[in-house]
Amino acid sequence: MFDTTRAYPGTADTLRALADTHAMALLTNKPADSARKVLAHCGSTGSRHMIFGDGEFAASRTGRPEVAHEAHRATVKRTILVGDSEVDLATARAGGVRVCLARYGFGFVRVDPATLAGDEWFIDQPQDLLGLCSSAAGSGSHPDSGPGMGSDPALAPGRRRERV
């Protein structure tokens, strides 16, 4: 199961940093237990994720209650789907949520970056999520955005992270 599978460099540190200010969930076709094992094997902070696995929902036993609360009251405009493929893009569009695609992911080869518009971005490394999420959270669409979530015009929603 884990012969060659590895977290992309920077993923674990990025997830740890994001967990301080954002609720996080994992959406996968894998059963929740398998998804948790993959995350743990790769050194990612899977214990802080809520897992939306194949037909299952499992809130983390070690997750902070306020994180779960944040997830339950999340609106589509306060949600970003982070994926890599055209399937993830279609999923986000169908759900009306913002989307960020990992250009380094193996699914990105079938994505046409020219079709990304509005609240649709791509990133070149996991660490890029930090600035993007900070900017998206502070974009002013929602008055309950927390303090300290600054806005970087270069990453403001409505602009792509980078053009190919």
Added chain:
Amino acid sequence: MLLVFDLDGTLVDSIHDLAEAASDLSEASAAARLDDETVCRMSGKAQRSWSSG
């Protein structure tokens, strides 16, 4: 914000293990083994039912 992550290809580079597992299954069914590129094209497609629902 709520961040919802995909796993394969987003957090983890798992394409080769996915291809190996798919090939093992395919071989057990007396079919041909699958290379990484083929499995890459197949991966995640089950989500379509979720995204179109």
